[in-house]
Amino acid sequence: MEEDLKDIHRPQGEIVDPLDPEGYARRAAASAFPGETFRVLKEKELRQFGAYRTRRLVLEAWNRLK
Known part of the structure; x- marks a missing residue:
């Protein structure tokens, strides 16, 4: 750590x-x-969508800000 x-x-x-x-x-x-900060959200999205959707959406929005 x-x-x-x-x-x-x-x-x-x-x-x-x-x-x-x-x-x-x-x-x-x-x-x-x-x-991890959002472990529960990640596990739920992996079950529901097969991917960590929130992480992808946040990173895509961040890249648009550049």
């Missing part, structure tokens, strides 16, 4: 495409951070 928070903006921990589920899974598995 301490390593994750020491330099939260370090580029070596970032994934190229934030919508890539495999890249995100690799980064999450390598992290010592204790949990």
